[in-house]
Amino acid sequence: MASFNRVMLMGNLTRDIELRYLPSGMAVSEFGLAVNDKRKNSDGQWVEDVNFFDITLYGRTAEVASEYLSKGSPIFIEGRLKHDTWEKDGQKRSKVKVIGERMQMIGGRSDSGGGQGGSVREPSSSPQRYVNSNTDSGSPPPSQAPSQASQPSRDAQPTGNGPGYDEPEIPF
Incomplete structure (x- = not known):
């Protein structure tokens, strides 16, 4: 049976990026991403739902994210879901996180993060940079x-x- 594991998320960083290196020299960055969603409740009122995701990036993508992004920065992530399990204090724990394989920084260099009132602005003077964990061509x-x-x-x-x-x- 075939399977498919892809996720695409656009939101804002909930904290500054933590960059570390594995013993092999591979860069790893971890951060949180908040994704907002608006819907109408049963009373017809607009309600905003916020979902939080843990994101992990590897390689050059991790280094670029660490260098250019900070808390509140808008970002688009494409990747896959990974289920982690571990044991702490005798109790089994688990969570699903996103392994980012490609990211796109949203907004221009002058953006201080946090977006512009919920909308995403396309910069007119500076192109967006695409970063793929398999290559770092920036195309x-x-x-x-x-x-x-x-x-x-x-x-x-x-x-x-x-x-x-x-x-x-x-x-x-």
């Missing part, structure tokens, strides 16, 4: 890359390691 993912006709320069390449990504004739 947008294939599904969001600009088309060949609208961009004369081939600076941005799709991320990925599959066949055909380096062929210049493919209009992403």
Whole structure:
């Protein structure tokens, strides 16, 4: 039977990022993410629900997040769910966390974090940076890359390691 484990979240950091290194030299960062949701209750009143998620990033993605993001920063994370179990004081504990495989910083450098009244602003002067844990090319993912006709320069390449990504004739 086939299985599928993908999660996409956009929200704000609940705390500053903790960066550490494994004995192998691999960077690891951990932080919390708050995702807001609005819905109408049975009385017809708008109610805001907040969900909190623990996020873990590895490699260059972890280092970039640690360098540029702080509490309140808006961010988009794509990754997978992982169920962790451990024992503490004789009791078994568990939680589900998100292993981030790609992140996108939302907003410009001048943003102090926390968003703008619940909306996300697209910066007009500075491009968004895409970071993929498999590569650190800084280019947008294939599904969001600009088309060949609208961009004369081939600076941005799709991320990925599959066949055909380096062929210049493919209009992403």
